[in-house]
Amino acid sequence: MSEKSNPNQNRYTYKYIQFTATPSEKKQIKHFADKENFKTTSEFVRRIVFDYIRRQENPELFHSAYNNSxxxxxxxxxxxxxxxxxxxxxxxxxxxxxxxxxxxxxxxxxxxxxxxALSKERESIIQLLEDHNSLSLRQIQEETKLAEDIIFKIISDMNLFKITSTGRFALR
The missing domain is CATH 1.20.5 (Single alpha-helices involved in coiled-coils or other helix-helix interfaces)
Known part of the structure; x- marks a missing residue:
């Protein structure tokens, strides 16, 4: 048989369940169905029944979309x-x-x-300046054999050293 000859073959077959409700209960069901934006009251009742079944099967895992508790x-x-x-x-x-x-x-x-760490080097520069009164950076470097950056770290202490007007370093 082709699909055209039997159009009802692909449709769902529904089994109807009937229940009795008083007119006030029917109004209440209709009110909640409208409030929850269901198209029909049967869709609302069907959803409630299946929610109840899921809650009974898995009470610790069930989180209903309609139950905020x-x-x-x-x-x-x-x-x-x-x-x-x-x-x-x-x-x-x-x-x-x-x-x-x-x-x-x-x-x-x-x-x-x-x-x-630089105290030994500082002492040698102080001793050198005590002996010579004032020296240029190049002379201090030649006498102590220290790197230029180490000499700058030591002589940057303005409490111990001063720069003369000729650009030489001397003790304060």
């Missing part, structure tokens, strides 16, 4: 998780504060270590 056990779990998150957040903030303090301490230690 949350299981009290789930609310308790959510509240517990939020409390744990808040505790962890406080711990993280405390650790971040400690980390900032540690970074500041490390920066101070680096400055102290850098100044202490």
């Amino acid at each position: 949350i299981n009290p056990l789930q609310m308790e779990r959510i509240a517990k998780n939020i409390r744990e998150i808040m505790k962890n957040q406080e711990i993280i903030l405390q650790r971040e504060d400690t980390l900032e303090e540690m970074k500041e301490m490390i920066m101070k230690l680096h400055k102290i270590a850098e100044s202490n």
Whole structure:
């Protein structure tokens, strides 16, 4: 048989279920069906029946699109998780504060270590300037055999060294 000869072959076959409702119940069903934007009351009733079946089969997993209430056990779990998150957040903030303090301490230690690391070189430049009164950068470099950037770090301390009008370095 071709599809043209039997057009009802591809259509659904419906089984009808009838139930009795009072006129006030019928009005209430119609009101909720209209409120939820269902085209027909039978579609609304069908949806409610299948929602009920799903809830009975999987009560812990079911979240109805029409039911905005949350299981009290789930609310308790959510509240517990939020409390744990808040505790962890406080711990993280405390650790971040400690980390900032540690970074500041490390920066101070680096400055102290850098100044202490160059103390031998500083002493040699001070001794050299005490002997010669004033020297140019090239002369200091030739006498101490230090790199130019190290000499600049040492002589940049204006409390110990000064630059004369001729561009030479001397002790204060």
